[in-house]
Amino acid sequence: MNEKAVKTRFAPSPTGALHLGNLRTALFNVLLARRHGGTFLLRIEDTDRERYRPEAAEALMADLRWLGLEWDEGPGCDGGLGPYCQHDRGGIYAEYYRRLEESGAAYSCFCTPRELELARRAQRAAGRPPRYPGTCARLSADQVAARLEAGERPTLRFRVPPGREVVFEDLVHGPQRFATDDLGDFVIRRGDGTASYLFANAVDDALMGITHVLRGDDHLTNTPRQALVLEALGLTPPRYGHMGLMLGHDGAPLSKRNGSRSVADLRGEGFLPEAVLNYLARVGHAYEEDRLLDLDRLAAGFDAGRLGAGPSRFDAVQLRRWQGEAVQAAAGDRLQAWMGVDDGVPADRIAAFVEAIRPNVLFPAEAREWAEILFGEDPPWEEEALKAVREAGPEMFAAALAAVEASGARMDAITARVKEQTGTKGRRLFLPLRAALTGRCSGPELQPLAPLMGPEGVARRLRRARRVAEEDAGESAC
């Protein structure tokens, strides 16, 4: 792309939570703008009063901010081309509707939803494509006036010119060509006077100076309609790039059932924004670098020409992989806040605690489990751990206890003593100790864990293990 000023946008409709699929298109538009030093605009497409949810727009913006996807222009960030909520743009649209009506490019349609539905059903049944039959396309001015007089509330329909071809160059698909004869006349203004998507979205892109739009493949066939509207208005359309949709892990459209989650869900689970971003940036786009990249580097490596045309599937395993990278890379104090273990970990040991468990946790919930294991009074046993302790026998823990009395909570002293007195080594040495101290067979390195628990904590756990091992010995003796 060599255009001077690239301007992209994200234009969600506030009908619900921001989901992974939408977020990905937002991300790519941010990346494209940043890559070229351009601007990224946010526009709220809230023309549908039926589905509009007032809190959704705020939530959406909060989600974008959480991810670091700030907009250069949009709500709360006036660039002189607002307003940026379509609900507030009715006055602007009115002028363009007037022009379309005047030139005959649009006409009033009095068909009711019921009639239209019936017509569509009949067409389908007859094996024909369901398209507006043109019932109102040739109403005379008098007829229209009379029906308006009678109180009918028509929609405004765009008159698709017959026998033409609309051609455009898609950023990811290359040259595209559509016959207007395959397009039915479509509604550009609802009966209640609000603007429909096909109209508002296209007009606003042009009015707001958008140069590039990256959107889902599902919009590819909308493009010729939008191009026609803009052409009739003498406005310049942006260049479009339609990327393959992100599907669920089963290949079906993304839904709750097959992996789709909202940004709010992800945040609630403890996903780090950079993990989400790094994952999504690689779905439908490839990076040379397969390590965690910040937004600037993600932008630097972004190339709209490398966007995939084919669909891709959501994969939770890969998302988790990036989460792992993000946790390892995060600064200690941020991780501390993220873990939220201030209540369960003594203040003077919290920093060391964070570093000790960092390699072994993906989510705050796991951090809290480790806090409970290390600092709780009576941490729970895992079955395998209990087994390991019983098999080890009480002598091992007695020896460990002696080491703690002599040298404190030091793993090296403990293992040396136990090895010396019982002759165990390797897995048979470490596993029972790990089990005794943590109640688990796997986890963070023991070396830094012991000092965190302190001599008292270590001793208490060793006594508990010895007791359990003794009970077991007694039982077997019977």
Place this chain on the structure above:
RNA sequence: GUCCCCAUCGUCUAGCCGGCCUAGGACACCACCCUUUCAAGGUGGCGACACGGGUUCGAAUCCCGUUGGGGACGCCA
């Protein structure tokens, strides 16, 4: 039904104008190494050009068809 899009390892993908591909990487998986445990790390392995025709000296790469998936055809966006 009409129109449109897509098709490389299990997943994300590299492969853009055909030869440098006995198809590369990452994640996952498996094995080994390392570490007196688990994990991390290191090394290696498993593993794909949907199918059928063309074009060509030569095709994953170009063309056609088949199959499969997706989308649009809404007073949703």
